[in-house]
Amino acid sequence: MPEKEVAGATHAFWLAGRQATGEDTFDVASPWDGRVVAAVSVPTDAQVEEAVAAAYAVRDEFAATPAHVRAAALDHVARRLAERTEEIARLISAENGKPVKWARGEVGRAVSVFRFAGEEARRFNGGDAQRLDTDAGGQGRLALTRRFPKGVVLGIAPFNFPLNLCAHKIAPAVAAGAPIILKPAPATPLSALVLGELLAETELPAGSWSVLPVANDRMPALVQDERLPVISFTGSEKVGYAIMDSVPRKHCTLELGGNGAAVVLADWSSDEDLDRAAQRIATFSNYQGGQSCISVQRVIADAAVYDRLLPRIVAAVEAQVTGDPDDEATDVGPLVSEDAAQRVERWVDEAVAAGAVLHTGGARDGASYAPTVLTDLPDGTTLACEEVFGPVLSVRKVHGEAEAFAAVNDSKYGLQAGVFTHDLRTAFRAHRALEVGGVIVGDVPSYRADQMPYGGAKQSGVGREGVRFAMDDYTYERVMVLTGLAL
Numbered sequence: 001m002p003e004k005e006v007a008g009a010t011h012a013f014w015l016a017g018r019q020a021t022g023e024d025t026f027d028v029a030s031p032w033d034g035r036v037v038a039a040v041s042v043p044t045d046a047q048v049e050e051a052v053a054a055a056y057a058v059r060d061e062f063a064a065t066p067a068h069v070r071a072a073a074l075d076h077v078a079r080r081l082a083e084r085t086e087e088i089a090r091l092i093s094a095e096n097g098k099p100v101k102w103a104r105g106e107v108g109r110a111v112s113v114f115r116f117a118g119e120e121a122r123r124f125n126g127g128d129a130q131r132l133d134t135d136a137g138g139q140g141r142l143a144l145t146r147r148f149p150k151g152v153v154l155g156i157a158p159f160n161f162p163l164n165l166c167a168h169k170i171a172p173a174v175a176a177g178a179p180i181i182l183k184p185a186p187a188t189p190l191s192a193l194v195l196g197e198l199l200a201e202t203e204l205p206a207g208s209w210s211v212l213p214v215a216n217d218r219m220p221a222l223v224q225d226e227r228l229p230v231i232s233f234t235g236s237e238k239v240g241y242a243i244m245d246s247v248p249r250k251h252c253t254l255e256l257g258g259n260g261a262a263v264v265l266a267d268w269s270s271d272e273d274l275d276r277a278a279q280r281i282a283t284f285s286n287y288q289g290g291q292s293c294i295s296v297q298r299v300i301a302d303a304a305v306y307d308r309l310l311p312r313i314v315a316a317v318e319a320q321v322t323g324d325p326d327d328e329a330t331d332v333g334p335l336v337s338e339d340a341a342q343r344v345e346r347w348v349d350e351a352v353a354a355g356a357v358l359h360t361g362g363a364r365d366g367a368s369y370a371p372t373v374l375t376d377l378p379d380g381t382t383l384a385c386e387e388v389f390g391p392v393l394s395v396r397k398v399h400g401e402a403e404a405f406a407a408v409n410d411s412k413y414g415l416q417a418g419v420f421t422h423d424l425r426t427a428f429r430a431h432r433a434l435e436v437g438g439v440i441v442g443d444v445p446s447y448r449a450d451q452m453p454y455g456g457a458k459q460s461g462v463g464r465e466g467v468r469f470a471m472d473d474y475t476y477e478r479v480m481v482l483t484g485l486a487l
Helices: 045-057 059-063 067-083 085-096 100-123 164-176 190-199 216-224 237-246 271-290 303-318 338-353 401-409 424-433 467-474
Strands: 009-011 013-015 018-020 024-029 036-042 128-131 142-149 153-156 180-183 209-211 230-234 251-255 261-264 298-302 357-360 372-375 392-398 416-420 438-441 475-482
Touching: 013 036, 013 045, 013 190, 036 085, 036 190, 045 059, 045 180, 045 209, 045 216, 059 142, 067 085, 067 100, 067 164, 067 190, 085 100, 085 190, 100 164, 100 467, 142 467, 153 164, 153 216, 164 180, 164 190, 164 209, 164 230, 164 467, 180 216, 190 209, 216 237, 230 237, 230 467, 237 251, 251 467, 261 271, 261 401, 271 303, 271 392, 298 303, 298 401, 303 357, 303 372, 303 392, 338 357, 338 372, 338 392, 392 401, 401 424, 416 424, 424 438, 467 475
Parallel strands: 009 036, 153 180, 153 230, 180 209, 230 251, 261 298, 261 416, 298 392, 372 392, 416 438
Antiparallel strands: 013 018, 013 209, 024 036, 128 142, 142 475, 357 372
């Protein structure tokens, strides 16, 4: 996809490893200025069926593909992504509204995901031997356990990381030898189609992957298809649990919402400490326009540091540069749509009407919403209970560690939390006490390394991503018992 094709092009999709077009197209528009970035061809029902049938038919062949073949394909995609970083970053920015400097970071993360997957493909499924002669009935017996793919994976990706979260579906599936049907978000399919282009340059079996930009209302038929026994979904709590409830006998990995908390404890008290905390909080409550499941939505500050921390946070938030995502200086671009910005506006207005104090922000301009800081957020308001998915944070004063940790846990979500402390014992208490999938010590909850286990507790989902952990989800253990051996 040469750079000149970014605007105004019509893009084919990828059906069983080859390019194809359907009967209709839809436009992908920039959230920043509304211009049409590209037109994308839509698969017909017959083409979707062809893709699923091809993936199902090739599942045994793909599972038996030598590890070096799958690893080489993954390495190739990693190299090609790195070579095309600037072009793809501009594409992400155009379709998603993400500032280009953040988009470059997303490409870099996707490079790592495919590189990690190539490494895991080489060492995965090596086998685990267990002596069974620990009881008399097992004399001469050895159990050998290996992992095998559960079958075709249906990967359903969101709009907020249109390249990297597609990489987190595709790369582990290829590494594990599981065919995959990828459904990108309708608002941001172009990055996923680039991945299809790079996969097509490899020697992977025909039919082992497809990228199908179908509308969301066609998703239930794919979810229900018995030939797709594994579903990996990243998106909203409502949709994710509706999927799981509709297919209780399938394996579902759900990466859902959060309302990430950053706890600043009393020992994080020097001017240097507070400046760092404020800067990290301001940056990661607003990066991606706040459209990240682990962005900072709640700041929980000990009373010993609250009065010194709050003005620092407000100043750091006000220093965030908003505007054109194509501008190198821009920190905060638009939300994915004007509807999304209007929802954020309603939630903030509701909170202020209920008694919350607005310190900065609180204004909408089309699809953009100004970085916003609130205090005294009343319990029961939508903003206090739900994931805002926008550039808004609230700051709350607490007294002591126990109250701070209780405030983190007072949420239906439990994705990640950040704890600013210098005390190792406190860090271990946080790790035990906080009802989340990840505790980030000395930083905001927004840190994610793509090789680490990533996922949540409570309503934030089930299962884990991170390449090796997703491979575990896509596979199952099968034991073979050998008899009559001299152990």
